[in-house]
Each structure stands twice: as structure tokens, then as C-alpha cells.
Amino acid sequence: xxxxxxxxxxxxxxxxxxxxxxxxxxxxxxxxxxxxxxxxxxxxxxxxxxxxxxxx
Numbered sequence: 001x002x003x004x005x006x007x008x009x010x011x012x013x014x015x016x017x018x019x020x021x022x023x024x025x026x027x028x029x030x031x032x033x034x035x036x037x038x039x040x041x042x043x044x045x046x047x048x049x050x051x052x053x054x055x056x
Contacts, residue, residue, distance in 0.1 A: 007036055013040060014044060014046070015043075
């Protein structure tokens with residue numbers, strides 16, 4: 001993950017699609033970035049719904 005673009009990773013993090021290293025670095029970023037923490041909390045319910053969604 002490039003250090004100049006951590007904010008755009010919040011969706012991928014919420015969906016659980018980042019690799020281990022990128023997820024670890026993003027979690028470090030979350031500790032210092034209140035806006036990303038808020039956005040990750042907002043996306044969590046959507047990610048949970050997508051995880052149980054079934055194709056029609």
C-alpha cells in the first residue's frame with residue numbers, strides 16, 4: 001500500500017479484501033485517522049450484508 005493513498009483503502013479494508021500486509025498497515029493508519037475509522041464503521045454493516053447476500 002502506498003503511504004500517500006491510505007484513505008482510499010477503507011472500502012477494501014471493510015470488505016476484507018486487502019492482503020495481510022496491507023490490512024496490517026491500514027490498521028496502523030486507522031489508529032491515527034479518525035475520518036477513516038468513522039468510514040470503516042459506516043461500511044461495516046454493508047460489508048456484513050454483502051457477506052450473506054446470495055445471487056438471485
